[in-house]
Amino acid sequence: MARHATIAWVIRYQPLFAMLRVPVILNPASGPDQPTLKILNRAFNAAQQDWELFLTRKAGDAARLAEELYLAGEKLIAVCGGDGTVKEVASALAGRAVNLAILPGGTGNALARDLGIPIDLAAAVALVCGPHKIRPVDMGRLGERLFILRVSLGLETEILRSAGRDLKDQLGLLAYPLSAWQSVARVPFTHYTLTIDGQTMTIVGVQCTVANSAQMGVGGLNLAQGANVSDGLLDVIVLTHVAWDSLAAIAASNLLGQDTGVEVQHWSGREIRIEAEPPQDVAIGGEIVAQTPVTISVWPSALNLVVPK
Known part of the structure; x- marks a missing residue:
């Protein structure tokens, strides 16, 4: 189950040589105690990549934000959090013509490990901003x-x-x-x-x-x-x-x-x-x-x- 903090706002970072932006849905309560925002900002700046941050504060926020970003026309959406947060975003984007990037920010990060995505957050950002491929991934269904x-x-x-x-x-x-x-x-x-x-x-x-x-x-x-x-x-x-x-x-x-x-x-x-x-x-x-x-x-x-x- 995804965990959530009590604050919610949107922050936009734009380096000098900006490309297309990457929207990042972040659960700030996920994972180990680390300066996640500082790591993300440095990594995106190093890649000269424009990005926008969307913070969650309660259950359901990650799915809602993913839905809104998809309907706004985003073609790539990143999620930073644990497996629970990833599942919430994935459930909202299933069957839709959009690419999902995982920036591991949880305790176990099982799906990222399975897919060979770097567990190091800065390295995961570099993957999103640099050479990568798109892999179709299945989901399971239990009722709704x-x-x-x-x-x-x-x-x-x-x-x-x-x-x-x-x-x-x-x-x-x-x-x-x-x-x-x-x-x-x-x-x-x-x-x-x-x-x-x-x-x-x-x-x-x-x-x-x-x-x-x-x-x-x-x-x-x-x-x-x-x-x-x-x-x-x-x-x-x-x-x-x-x-x-x-x-x-x-x-x-x-x-x-x-x-x-x-x-x-x-x-x-x-x-x-x-x-x-x-x-x-x-x-x-x-x-x-x-x-x-x-x-x-x-x-x-x-x-x-x-x-x-």
């Missing part, structure tokens, strides 16, 4: 809600819910492993019935994830291998149990570039229905949005994102 990373049930939902703003401000990326350690004991085994493109199977596990991106945003680790945000498919990943050996298996799979062991079961498809016993909360980015049973589908090439060549 869109997501760009994943939908989670079970352990990951508890981890994201436990890693609140105060903990992330205090510990940064260490908030996630700490929350995982605290969450393990209270996550029950669940019987999942999965119907993937019409094929039904059952499996017992502690976590079920439907992922557009399997990037975890921590140490560059992926929950499973082979997930691709541009393949027109969603990845269904079930963690059958959680202990140090299963976490080690995930680490090993990242080292080898392929899934290992039975701790992580992995399928892919275009439409997925999930039933759970006992019923489970379903979350997007730590926000509970539904309860099982749910049906989730892919929206292929919903977005056009700025990425490295």
